[in-house]
Amino acid sequence: xxxxxxxxxxxxxxxxxxxxxxxxxxxxxxxxxxxxxxxxxxxxxxxxxxxxxxxxxxxxxxxxxxxxxxxxxxxxxxxxxxxxxxxxxxxxxxxxxxxxxxxxxxxxxxxxxxxxxxxxxxxxxxxxxxxxxxxxxxxxxxxxxxxxxxxxxxxxxxx
Amino acid sequence: xxxxxxxxxxxxxxxxxxxxxxxxxxxxxxxxxxxxxxxxxxxxxxxxxxxxxxxxxxxxxxxxxxxxxxxxxxxxxxxxxxxxxxxxxxxxxxxxxxxxxxxxxxxxxxxxxxxxxxxxxxxxxxxxxxxxxxxxxxxxxxxxxxxxxxxxxxxxxxx
DNA sequence: TCCGAATTGTTATGTCAATGAACAATTGAA
DNA sequence: TTCAATTGTTCATTGACATAACAATTCGGA
Numbered sequence: 199x200x201x202x203x204x205x206x207x208x209x210x211x212x213x214x215x216x217x218x219x220x221x222x223x224x225x226x227x228x229x230x231x232x233x234x235x236x237x238x239x240x241x242x243x244x245x246x247x248x249x250x251x252x253x254x255x256x257x258x259x260x261x262x263x264x265x266x267x268x269x270x271x272x273x274x275x276x277x278x279x280x281x282x283x284x285x286x287x288x289x290x291x292x293x294x295x296x297x298x299x300x301x302x303x304x305x306x307x308x309x310x311x312x313x314x315x316x317x318x319x320x321x322x323x324x325x326x327x328x329x330x331x332x333x334x335x336x337x338x339x340x341x342x343x344x345x346x347x348x349x350x351x352x353x354x355x356x357x
Numbered sequence: 358x359x360x361x362x363x364x365x366x367x368x369x370x371x372x373x374x375x376x377x378x379x380x381x382x383x384x385x386x387x388x389x390x391x392x393x394x395x396x397x398x399x400x401x402x403x404x405x406x407x408x409x410x411x412x413x414x415x416x417x418x419x420x421x422x423x424x425x426x427x428x429x430x431x432x433x434x435x436x437x438x439x440x441x442x443x444x445x446x447x448x449x450x451x452x453x454x455x456x457x458x459x460x461x462x463x464x465x466x467x468x469x470x471x472x473x474x475x476x477x478x479x480x481x482x483x484x485x486x487x488x489x490x491x492x493x494x495x496x497x498x499x500x501x502x503x504x505x506x507x508x509x510x511x512x513x514x515x516x
Numbered sequence: 517t518c519c520g521a522a523t524t525g526t527t528a529t530g531t532c533a534a535t536g537a538a539c540a541a542t543t544g545a546a
Numbered sequence: 547t548t549c550a551a552t553t554g555t556t557c558a559t560t561g562a563c564a565t566a567a568c569a570a571t572t573c574g575g576a
Contacts, residue, residue: 212417212418213414213417213418213421213425213429214429216413216414216417217410217413217414217417217429217430218501218505220413220481220485221391221485221489221497221500221501221504222388222391222392222395222481222485223410224501224504224505224508225384225387225388225391225504226388227431227504227508228384228504228507228508229381229384229385229388230431231507231508231511231512232380232381232384232507232511233381234511235511236381246561248561248562248563251376251382254375254376254379255372255375255376258371258372258375258376259371259372262372263524263525264524264525265523265524265525266372270372270373270376271376272386272389273562273563273564274563274564274565275524275525275526276525276526276527276528276563276564276565276566277562277563277564278525279525279526279527280562298572299523299524299571299572300524300570300571300572301523301524301525301570301571301572302523302524302525302571303524303525322379322381326379326380326381329507329510329511330380330507331510332506332507332510333503333506333507337499337503338380340496340499340500340503341380341499341500341503341504342377342380342383344492344496344499344500345380345383345384345386345387345500346377346383347491347492348387348390348391348488348489348491348492349383349386349387349390351488351490351491352390352391352393352394352488353390405532406533407532407533407534422553422554423553423554424552424553424554432533432534432535433534433535433536434553434554434555435534435535435536435537435554435555435556435557436533436534436535437554438554438555438556439533439534457543458542458543458552458553459541459542459543459553460541460542460543460552460553460554461542461552461553461554462553462554517576518575518576519574519575519576520573520574520575520576521572521573521574521575522571522572522573522574523570523571523572523573524569524570524571524572525568525569525570525571526567526568526569526570527566527567527568528565528566528567528568529564529565529566529567530563530564530565530566531562531563531564531565532561532562532563532564533560533561533562533563534559534560534561535558535559535560535561536557536558536559536560537556537557537558537559538555538556538557538558539554539555539556539557540553540554540555541552541553541554541555542551542552542553542554543550543551543552543553544549544550544551544552545548545549545550545551546547546548546549546550
């Protein structure tokens with residue numbers, strides 16, 4: 199195989215280019231690098247990729263229930279339990295009883311959690327700026343719009 | 358919470374819109390729906406999302422080694438073993454010894470595998486056309502170009 | 517008012533994709 | 547020739563989910 203004698207940048211081979219004809223594969227690869235960089239960004243804060251989104255939702259929706267959270271995050275209620283456990287354990291949020299319904303937990307951020315969220319949001323904003331720095335603002339808007347349309351369309355089709 | 362009384366389309370709440378300010382989250386959600394639809398598309402062919410890409414690479418690179426395959430797919434050699442096992446078990450590809458090197462396996466598609474690949478490629482092409490039908494050709498090119506730049510940039514930064 | 521159905525959070529268990537560490541066989545290089 | 551590197555492999559583990567069952571609680575209709 200003399201056409202690829204020893205290339206460090208293996209993302210530039212003919213085989214790779216062939217594979218990237220599929221948009222789905224590109225999305226996967228893009229998520230891979232984003233996930234990796236995001237993980238490194240959140241480690242110093244004691245957060246993970248899987249706890250950032252829940253924290254964001256609770257920050258924006260004080261008193262949200264776990265079921266509602268599972269709905270927003272598109273994960274099952276059983277999965278929410280572990281995530282809320284973790285965020286509660288590190289003291290970022292807390293479960294509180296709800297007046298009219300003893301089944302439900304209302305999720306609130308602690309004051310420590312508020313500060314943590316401020317840092318996390320700034321860190322992730324910087325991370326995205328860094329990763330997407332090649333893109334103009336217009337391109338950034340475009341890519342987000344296109345992704346949204348794909349998501350909405352597919353979800354509507356599932357009904 | 359009277360602002361979201363009972364919406365079936367939970368992807369349209371304020372909470373969700375807030376979360377989607379992060380491009381990384383949109384990518385994740387997009388991959389989720391793409392992955393789901395792709396799975397349904399491949400089931401009738403006896404393939405999975407995780408076996409489609411390897412099959413594509415072997416189709417385009419007859420005689421490729423497992424290590425090279427792991428390099429192209431960005432997964433570890435140990436992970437390739439299981440995938441190649443599966444593709445060999447369903448009779449799509451086969452391991453063949455290499456003349457000059459008794460360590461290496463050369464991967465080739467069987468004739469049955471060739472037909473399977475033809476069907477799979479067509480099915481996935483239809484799947485992408487269906488999912489991305491809202492997008493013009495130009496937008497499709499754009500989104501792929503933008504994703505590529507994100508991927509290349511992030512991978513170069515890791516060196 | 518009462519009783520069955522639905523909802524909420526939870527536990528236990530499984531699955532799927534991928535990783536890391538160790539290993540034998542083989543090859544390459546000093 | 548001998549030591550380092552490479553290839554494929556096994557095994558144990560992880561992370562991020564899903565499914566199924568369950569107790570406690572609430573709701574809705576006879």
